[in-house]
Amino acid sequence: MNNAVSEKSLFEPTTLVDPFDFYEEQRSKSPVFLDEATGTYVVLDYDLITEAVGRLDDFSNQFDVRLSGGQDESDIEKDEEMQAIVSQGWPAVSTLLTADQPRHTSFRKLVNSAFAMPKVNKLEDSIRAMSNQLIDGFIDKGECEFVSEYAIPMPVKTIAGQLGLDRADADTVKRWTNAFVDRLSGMMTRERQLAAEREVLDFQLTLKANMDDRRKEARDDILSDLVNAKLDGERPLDDAESLSIIQQLMVAGNETTTAALAEGLRLFATNPEEYKKIQADPSLIPNAVEEVLRMSSGSSGIWRVMHRDAELGGVMLPKGAMVMLRYHAANRDPKQFENPNSFQIERKNVRTHLAFGKGIHMCVGNMLSRKEMAVSFQQFAQRIDNLSVATDAELVYPPNMMLRGLSALPLKFSKR
Numbered sequence: 581m582n583n584a585v586s587e588k589s590l591f592e593p594t595t596l597v598d599p600f601d602f603y604e605e606q607r608s609k610s611p612v613f614l615d616e617a618t619g620t621y622v623v624l625d626y627d628l629i630t631e632a633v634g635r636l637d638d639f640s641n642q643f644d645v646r647l648s649g650g651q652d653e654s655d656i657e658k659d660e661e662m663q664a665i666v667s668q669g670w671p672a673v674s675t676l677l678t679a680d681q682p683r684h685t686s687f688r689k690l691v692n693s694a695f696a697m698p699k700v701n702k703l704e705d706s707i708r709a710m711s712n713q714l715i716d717g718f719i720d721k722g723e724c725e726f727v728s729e730y731a732i733p734m735p736v737k738t739i740a741g742q743l744g745l746d747r748a749d750a751d752t753v754k755r756w757t758n759a760f761v762d763r764l765s766g767m768m769t770r771e772r773q774l775a776a777e778r779e780v781l782d783f784q785l786t787l788k789a790n791m792d793d794r795r796k797e798a799r800d801d802i803l804s805d806l807v808n809a810k811l812d813g814e815r816p817l818d819d820a821e822s823l824s825i826i827q828q829l830m831v832a833g834n835e836t837t838t839a840a841l842a843e844g845l846r847l848f849a850t851n852p853e854e855y856k857k858i859q860a861d862p863s864l865i866p867n868a869v870e871e872v873l874r875m876s877s878g879s880s881g882i883w884r885v886m887h888r889d890a891e892l893g894g895v896m897l898p899k900g901a902m903v904m905l906r907y908h909a910a911n912r913d914p915k916q917f918e919n920p921n922s923f924q925i926e927r928k929n930v931r932t933h934l935a936f937g938k939g940i941h942m943c944v945g946n947m948l949s950r951k952e953m954a955v956s957f958q959q960f961a962q963r964i965d966n967l968s969v970a971t972d973a974e975l976v977y978p979p980n981m982m983l984r985g986l987s988a989l990p991l992k993f994s995k996r
């Protein structure tokens with residue numbers, strides 16, 4: 581058996597749910613390999629992923645078809661019911677994540693400042709107030725289901741507020757996000773795909789109405805910035821481009837931050853000595869945030885498509901091939917992180933993790949999610965003691981090709 585072809589598939593639901601043995605075994609055989617069942621290539625090695633994200637002439641981000649449930653447009657066109665929904669909305673266009681240079685640079689410039697440190701620092705007080713309010717909701721009970729009671733509302737409300745969504749409440753934003761996330765999972769039934777397409781249409785129509793309002797009267801929010809922006813100083817964005825940017829900010833920002841918050845609380849609850857350290861010395865929290873990001877890697881893998889035939893780690897990747905850069909595996913690579921499966925909040929080189937990617941597509945929301953995590957861990961450490969995972973809890977990471985996060989986390993604790 582050729583080592584560059586895996587015997588089993590990474591994308592089997594059972595492997596996706598618990599991929600650690602697979603990473604280790606396959607990394608030692610061939611860290612770049614063909615996943616035969618899906619016909620895609622996968623990269624597991626820290627150094628090779630770092631190399632790939634810098635080789636922009638070889639590895640392209642134009643992997644749009646993977647973001648719409650793996651169905652290409654001709655499949656959708658053949659399905660009349662699906663087509664009836666899709667035709668009422670706007671087509672998917674490449675803006676940030678799925679655009680290459682120079683187009684990518686033009687769009688990225690438009691959103692950078694909205695998520696830069698000065699803007700994020702201004703949000704700190706409202707993030708802290710929200711954190712306290714969410715903790716107030718369950719602190720007297722001595723228990724909570726952390727995902728639904730904290731980790732979902734925190735990022736959903738933060739990003740909805742920044743976008744300036746007044747016609748949509750947090751539950752609606754979460755429903756839309758779920759629809760986009762299910763499309764990413766690569767595991768939808770046709771019924772779910774139909775329902776997801778309806779949600780996407782609802783998102784598009786609601787956001788279009790909001791943008792029309794901003795054209796009449798601008799506010800201090802991202803929707804106003806977008807409707808007034810000029811691409812390269814030359815022309816306004818069209819509606820499909822604006823909707824693509826908003827969708828990415830919403831989806832990329834919600835599910836991933838929810839996953840990082842939940843994994844952080846699980847790690848603190850199961851490593852009480854590390855939790856005690858942040859309670860005693862809050863200045864350790866920024867490094868602890870990085871260690872949680874390294875271990876959780878909620879954005880577990882991102883696609884690239886080969887621009888041309890090119891070699892990586894001794895394996896020839898043919899033009900047009902889909903390649904998954906597995907950030908989740910890179911962050912557990914023992915060549916980069918000693919004892920990678922242990923949670924060490926004082927780990928020295930943890931800032932070299934790839935949880936936000938690297939290079940031109942590195943996460944635009946990284947400072948915002950780091951802030952949400954740091955404030956959340958601070959407020960927990962200050963207010964909550966004796967954190968533990970409920971003994972009868974079954975922790976489930978639903979299988980998804982690109983995202984990894986707990987669906988629920990029942991916690992027990994006492995008031996500090």
Ligand code: HEM
Nearest residue numbers: 676677832833836837840879935936937941943944945949
């Ligand atoms: C812990 C939370 C987060 C994680 C783990 C995460 C992870 C990532 C990763 C790995 C990439 C790189 C994709 C690539 O290599 O092609 C990325 C890009 C991106 N992220 Fe995040 N993200 C998080 C939070 C956020 C937030 C809060 C936002 C928005 C407010 C956001 C918006 C984006 C966007 C728009 C891109 C595409 C950037 C580009 O292509 O230029 N993310 N994210």
